[in-house]
Amino acid sequence: MNRPRTFYGKGIPGVATGDLKGKLVVLEGPDGSGRTTQIGFLTEWLERRGHAVEHVGLKRSTLVADELAEAKQGNVLSPRTLSLFYATDFADQLEHRIIPALRAGFIVLADRYIYTLMVRDIVRGADLAWLQSVYSIALVPDLVMYLRVAPQKLMERYIYRGRELDYWESGMDIGYSRSWYDSFIRYQSELHRTFNKLQTIYGFATINGMRVPRAITRDLQTRIEAVISPDG
Amino acid sequence: MPERTIPNTTPGKLIAVEGLDGSGKSTQVYLLKRWLELSGYKVFFTEWNSSEIVRSATRRGKKQNLLTPTTFSLIHCTDFADRYERNILPMLKAGFIVLADRYKFTALARDSVRGCPQAWVEQLYSFAFQPDITFYFSLPLRTALDRILVGRPALKYHEAGMDLGLSPDPVESFKIFQGRIHKAYEALARRHRFTRIDSDRPVEAIQEEVRAILRDRIDLAQYKVAVPRGWRV
Numbered sequence: 001m002n003r004p005r006t007f008y009g010k011g012i013p014g015v016a017t018g019d020l021k022g023k024l025v026v027l028e029g030p031d032g033s034g035r036t037t038q039i040g041f042l043t044e045w046l047e048r049r050g051h052a053v054e055h056v057g058l059k060r061s062t063l064v065a066d067e068l069a070e071a072k073q074g075n076v077l078s079p080r081t082l083s084l085f086y087a088t089d090f091a092d093q094l095e096h097r098i099i100p101a102l103r104a105g106f107i108v109l110a111d112r113y114i115y116t117l118m119v120r121d122i123v124r125g126a127d128l129a130w131l132q133s134v135y136s137i138a139l140v141p142d143l144v145m146y147l148r149v150a151p152q153k154l155m156e157r158y159i160y161r162g163r164e165l166d167y168w169e170s171g172m173d174i175g176y177s178r179s180w181y182d183s184f185i186r187y188q189s190e191l192h193r194t195f196n197k198l199q200t201i202y203g204f205a206t207i208n209g210m211r212v213p214r215a216i217t218r219d220l221q222t223r224i225e226a227v228i229s230p231d232g
Numbered sequence: 233m234p235e236r237t238i239p240n241t242t243p244g245k246l247i248a249v250e251g252l253d254g255s256g257k258s259t260q261v262y263l264l265k266r267w268l269e270l271s272g273y274k275v276f277f278t279e280w281n282s283s284e285i286v287r288s289a290t291r292r293g294k295k296q297n298l299l300t301p302t303t304f305s306l307i308h309c310t311d312f313a314d315r316y317e318r319n320i321l322p323m324l325k326a327g328f329i330v331l332a333d334r335y336k337f338t339a340l341a342r343d344s345v346r347g348c349p350q351a352w353v354e355q356l357y358s359f360a361f362q363p364d365i366t367f368y369f370s371l372p373l374r375t376a377l378d379r380i381l382v383g384r385p386a387l388k389y390h391e392a393g394m395d396l397g398l399s400p401d402p403v404e405s406f407k408i409f410q411g412r413i414h415k416a417y418e419a420l421a422r423r424h425r426f427t428r429i430d431s432d433r434p435v436e437a438i439q440e441e442v443r444a445i446l447r448d449r450i451d452l453a454q455y456k457v458a459v460p461r462g463w464r465v
Contacts, residue, residue, distance in 0.1 A: 010349045010351075010352060012300070013301050013346075013347035013349070062292070062296065062298060063289055063298050063299070064307065067285045067288060070285070071285060077314060078313065078314065078317040078318070080313045081310055081313045081314040081317060084306060084310035084313050085310045088303055088307045088310055091306050092298065095300050096298065130358065134355075137302055
């Protein structure tokens, strides 16, 4: 059964949803959860089966991606300003990438969506009702999957791959601790707790991300299949 | 109507001036500022102009025709939030009289004319305090248009509302656009209890009225410049 496509709220002025035939599939999860790897696998799988795929993510808008990157570098913006900056970036991609692609019948794979943006802000003290109103412009996806990985596991993966911890992904701007390790664990735990809270509102599927990549891919594929070919 | 507004709870006072281009509000707020400064009050002036970040993004947006009503609204709110949290809020907390030449109502009027749902924009800006006084410099649309079109013939793209496709002629487009902004302001004036000032009068008469209202509604004595305790020499 195809349910009619809707916005969370009033949506975008002048945009009708009736002809958005494609599918919007969202993969959420922290850095190091295997999101990028999985999106690569899924794209290959979908394209092999003849589906056209469009990719969107965070900080990828033509309009403000550069300015956003620059602003984050200096860490001079208040949480609310940064939050609105991300909302602008999201809205630009929504109007110029997601909606046209859905209209053309593509499967849009979103490497994170409004939920990561909301969760990050809530952890920094933002008001949920305000965020819900800001993001009432967003389209309700056909499927949202959240890759869950324990913070300790994420940390191991970071170190194992010889990557440095990222300032923002460690929540260093919040000031939990001067220790990057402690701050990272605390911040990622808070994010996870908040994701669980949003799960009860938005009802996304939680996927165990602590398995071998192929097992995760099969899990994701089953769920995507149910959305793109609901008849069997 | 979802009306989520927060009153100013800081020791400072927030005075906003709003009105059409050509309503004389900038002149009046300048004179108000000079009066307060020269009388020895703690006053801080801030005006609605875009930061470099927004300017560079809107430049690109315009060139590639990227800006939509939603992103136009969001990017300006981003800019406003930056100015609000960096300038306005700290100065209010420090107990200043903050004079804002255009405040969030400028955005509310403009964005709703561009087609954004009123409730969405109101909610977007709901983090910003309601001013203690919002002076609305009101005058007939015709008069405002005459003042602008005589003095400043080169209209900027968004300023003339060219993105709305009202008319290929910038001056014609500006006239229609300002007419709609005027209507939006009138609605906001009722909903947000603006203090309406008849702006179709001599500068001095208007300034006198504005000062009288300020004296009447604000206990100015609280805002005298003083040296903090322990720092007197």
